[in-house]
Amino acid sequence: MHKRRAKASSKKNGSHRRRMRTTQQSNPAKGCYSNPVGYHVQHRQGSRRRSLARLNAEMEEIRKEQKSIKEGQRQVRKRMEAIGEECEQLSKVIRQRAVTQIRLAIMFNIVKAREEEVWRNVQIKGTTMAPFSKIVELADLRELTITCSSEPFPDAANCGHLKVIDDRRVPWDFEYRVKNRNRRVLSGKDWGKFITTNKVQAGHKVTIERLSQTEYKIEVSRT
Incomplete structure (x- = not known):
């Protein structure tokens, strides 16, 4: 009787172990792997995939940074080229101004020399240029x-x-205009004031004479 019970218990335990082995093989997630080597291989492969994904993400970030750096370098080169062009234009303007100033200085010296020459020509043995006179008309x-x-x-x-x-x-400052080759015109506010102050009328005589190289005298006489 006792032997029968032990034999039945042994069969029952063996059947239970077979069911557990079958369950573990069909559903490894709920139990231990039947092959530990395969588990470690899959674990390493998963780690490699995760590492590769991280590397790909980092490489993508590096590519974006490199692209941004290249864009910044391109903008800097473009700006430097624009600055170079502006410097070149400024240099041209400076050179043109320098040439213009030199020309103006030369022209000024020529005009001054001509003026001095005219003054020397009008001076004859200490006398001054003959005075200008005109009978005033209505115009x-x-x-x-x-x-x-x-x-x-x-x-x-x-x-x-x-x-x-x-x-x-009394000093007067008349506007002097070269109308054409043979005509000059005196006008301006001071001319009108001079006419009013001195009561100049048509028929009066106006005389302008040179007192020095830069000083003139005007007189009005009633004829």
């Missing part, structure tokens, strides 16, 4: 027209103003 009350064969007031022709003094040493 001259607004602006005085001077008819001449040569320039009577070279310095006024250069600066556009004729500065004179009257009998009372």
